[in-house]
Structure formats: C-alpha cells, structure tokens
Amino acid sequence: MNVSAADRERLDVDQIGRGVPLGAMLRRRFGGRYPIDAFGFDPQVVDLVTPLFTAAIRVDVEGGEHVPTAGAAVLVANRGFGIVEPAVLGIAVRRVASRRLRIVGAPAVPALGGLARRLGAISASAPDMRACLRAGNLVAVPLAPTWLRRGAGIPPRPLLQAMTTAPIVPVAVTPGGPFGLALAPWRVRFGPLVTLPDPYDPGDPLAAARFGEAVRDAVSDLLEQPIR
Amino acid sequence: MTTERVLITGMGGELGTRVAQLIEQRSWAAEVVGVDFVPPRRRLRRAEFHRIDPRDRDRLATFVEGFAPSVVAHFGVYEPASRMSPLSAIERTELCTIATMSAAARGGNLAYVVVRSGLEVYGPLTLRASVPDEDVMPEPRTPYGRSLLEVESIVAGLRLRHGVPVCTLRYAPVVGPHVPSPVGRLLRLPVVPVPAFADPPFSLLHPDDAAEAMVAAIDRRYDGPLNVVGPGAATPWQSVRLGGRVPLPVAGPLWDVAARVVELAGAAIAPHVIEQLRHGRTGAGDRAVDALALRHLVPTQTVLRELFEWADVIPIPTSREQVA
Secondary structure (H helix, E strand, O other): OOOOHHHHHHOOOOEOOOOOOHHHHHHHHHHOOOOEOOOOOOHHHHHHHHHHHHHHOOEEEEOHHHOOOOOOEEEEEOOOOOOOHHHHHHHHHHHHHOEOEEEEOOOOOHHHHHHHHHOOEEOOOHHHHHHHHHOOOEEEEEOOOOOOOOOOOOOOHHHHHHHOOOOEEEEEEEOOOHHHOOOOOEEEEEOOOOOOOOOOOOOOHHHHHHHHHHHHHHHHHHHHOOOO | OOOEEEEEEOOOOHHHHHHHHHHHOOOOEEEEEEEEOOOOOOOOOOOEEEEOOOOOHHHHHHHHHHHOOOEEEEOOOOOEOOOEOHHHHHHHHHHHHHHHHHHHHHHOOOOEEEEEEEHHHHOOOOOOOOOOOOOOOOOOOOHHHHHHHHHHHHHHHHHHHHOOOEEEEEEOOEOOOOOOOHHHHHHOOOEEEEEOOOOOOEOOEOHHHHHHHHHHHHHHOOOEEEEEOOOOEEOHHHHHHHOOOEEEEEOOOHHHHHHHHHHHOOOOOOHHHHHHHHHOEOOOOHHHHHHHOOOOOOOHHHHHHHHHHOOOOOOOOOOHHHHO
8 A cells, every 4th residue: 555755744743844834734633634643742733832832931042962853862851840841841952953852751640641642741661761762752851850959850760771772961951030930031951962981781770870870960060050 | 495384364354365365475385274264255376265163173173283384374363343242252262272273283393373463462551651562561451452462372382382483463453444343343433432531542553564564474483572553643533533523522431331322333342442442552563663674554544544535335225126
C-alpha cells in the first residue's frame, strides 16, 4: 500500500514545520485529520496554544547553541514549583531550535494526565523515556523540586540509565520574580553537553549514577553564574 | 536453496493466507502446508491446505507430526469476537498451540517458530509504561491478553527444552477492510461508543505489514519478542470524526450496557476492545523496524482512513423472479 507524503509529514511531531492557516487547521481538526503520537501528544493543539503562552510569559534565553536541532537529546533542568517551568522551557526550545519539547512527569490523574499528555508530557517511567528518546525527541527531565530555588535538586534515579542513551544538556531556569511572579522575564540558560572524563557503557548503572551527579553539578554551576 | 518445510497454522484467515502467499515466493520454502478450520479465500499457487479444526486435537497432532515441519508460522491464534465467540476463540487458540507445537517438536526437524501475539499482553497503559517496549513485563487483564501470554509461554517452552529459536510478534490491533476485526467492525458502526472523560491513543497495524513482518522474521531467524506497530496513533474521538460517525460518550459501568447494545447492532465487543478504547493501546515498535527492516509500515491514521473508505454493504432489494 502506498503511503502519501502528507501522511509521512504528519508523523513528524518533533520539528516545527511550515505554518498552517488557522482555517485549514480548524477544518482538519473537525475532520479528525491531525497527528497524534503514541504518547498521546497532539502537536496541533500545542501550536495553537503556544502564542497565548508566549504572550503571557516573557523568556530570555542564553546558550541556545547547545540545544541540538535534530535527534534525541535530554534537557535536565532545575525546578521550583514546577507549574510554569515546562511552558518556559517549551518556549525557549521553540525559539532556539524550532522543536517541540517533551516533558517527563505526566500526572497520574485521569483527566489532567490526559491533558498533560496532549501538551507533550510523558510519564516518569524508564520504558517511556527510552521509547521517547528512540523516537528522536527532545525530552526535558526536571530535577527534584527546590521550593526556595537554591541550587539544583536530586536527579530522578529510576530514569538515569535511560537518560544516558542520549546527549544530556543542563539547563538552569530562573523566574523573573519571587514565587514565579512575572515581574521580569524568566531566564533560561542552556549549558554545554555533560560528559564523563572516561569511556562508559550507556547501560552501566554506575556510569548512570555518575552522570546524575555530573548533571546536577552542571545545573548548579549554571544557576550560580552571574546574570549577563 | 529450497530446504524448509513450512507449516502455517490459521491459514484460512486473511493474515494466514497472505503469509502463505508471501512464503510461496521465497526460494527457501520447499513445501508450504497450512491448516485451519476454514479454507483460504485467496488463490494459493504452491501451498497445500488441510481443513482440520483445532478442536480435533488428535488429527491435528498426527498431521503435524507426519509433516515434520522445520519452520512453523503460528497464526492459529484466534481473536475473541473476531470470527467466533470469545470462549470458542480461546479454546481453539490453546488447543491449536499445544497440539501444533508438541507435534512439531516430535517431528524432529523443527528449527524455527514464529508466533502471532499482540500488544494486549501488556495490559492497559499505565504509569508503569504507557508505550511499552519488549523489555516491559506483560501484565494482561483481559481474556484475550491472557490467552496470548499463554501462547507465548507454550512456545517459550520449545526454546527451553529443544533450543528452538522463537519469535513472538506482538501486533498492534490488525485492522483492514477485509480482516474480521472487532475494533474495525465497531468503528464502522454509525454510532460509536467512546470514553466520556478520556481520549487515550491507540495504534493499529495494516494487514500487509503484519504478514510482511512474519515472513521477515523467518527470513532473518529473529529470536525473541518484537512489537509490530503502525507509526503514529489515533484516539477514539478522533477516529469517530475521521469516519464521520456519531460519538456516544460512555463511562464506568455503562460500558457493559454499551457492549450489549452494540452486539445487537452486529459488532460484538470483547473486553480487550473496551480496554483499548478506555485505556489506549500503543507500543514501542522501533526494535522490529530495525531487526526486520520494516521501513515502510503504514501509519495508524492511514489504516483508519482505508477502513472508512471501504464501501458499506448495502442490501439491494430483489425479488425471487429477478434472482431466477
């Protein structure tokens, strides 16, 4: 059976392609002709709501050259309350790499979990992380929350081995005001790839643990760097 | 080099027949023989069909042992509410698997087995893994899922006791205009029950890809489980819009009521179909793509569109005189 080029194009949920007029987008929506990936991600909905978030949240980005423009990669970021950070990271990645971001941590609540998956969240499980990376996506992994925003949190141990199968980019996200208030723009600072000094096997748990520490240190360093 | 004696169980079904047609073209296939309780509905050039009901266990075992296959392509795995009632499907699946595998091992030539299984073995999609790969432990919750896991366990015994490499192909639900499938039949109804408070993704597989994957597994002698999944996914609400059907939101215990009403409308819903609609059904299929070189799998939404584009059966009123 022949598969059309349009079908193939609709399968790419990672790269932001050429824009579709709103009327055509709505027609496709009502006709059921929009892409969904195996995780439930709906890129058309994300493209529709992103301008609203971009207008509401101001974001300054540094080090955008460290974000891969194609292929699987992991962005490890610090987290405060964890409510606005996913949107901030998503806006920053769209701006510097023209890609859609997948974020680990879909809540285990039926309706809310489904909505989060529509917007790009995946569950915090190693099989889902592996599958998402093998599909060539850019996946954001939040560190444990630091409510007072002092330093980077603990890396998610169950995901470390899955994380080491792709390049890891540390990210520091700092709010524009206290308690995440939008008094000034949020700042997103991407750092260079995290590597280990000696060769390692991606399936080695010890190497994964060392990566976890290296990533945490890298995010802490980014957070401590003075604002330019 | 024509050396292999190939046995195809479930050859009378659409998938079994397509596999037989593909194997006929392979140079390694010396003899191709199939069994099922219904005959194939397509022309086969070299393959030989024997009509044996799996419930006639002794006859099936005697035939298989006498043929002494070197390769078994096991499609004698029957989906409940597809071509028969759920109980009958599970009984036939179990009898066919036990009789065929034990007799094939006794035949003395057995060198490779490939088996049809399904993503139903993983159970409902959970936080444990919403897109399970082959390393995720199966936890089926439906009779069909448990039946598939039972088949996988039986053939795994061949690997343990006889050292025979075994490939289990965990197919996404196979849907096509000519394939009797409870999901396909349900989605083609004018009014389709959908989950009221959820819209989980599910993936589908085109029948041609299912057949191609099985023959590719024999070509490459892949040993182990593989998920075979059409790229992308669709959701129940999206499918309804894609097919121009009317959605009927259903929640909780009302699914049982909906299942009975829909059965009266001509599309029996088995528990694994309800599980698919309520909790989704996808899997990571990239390992099969690499191992079996399945580069051109038909995307899930294309499979759905093909299903909906197939013309409805319209009864034409005729009188006895006209027919005569």
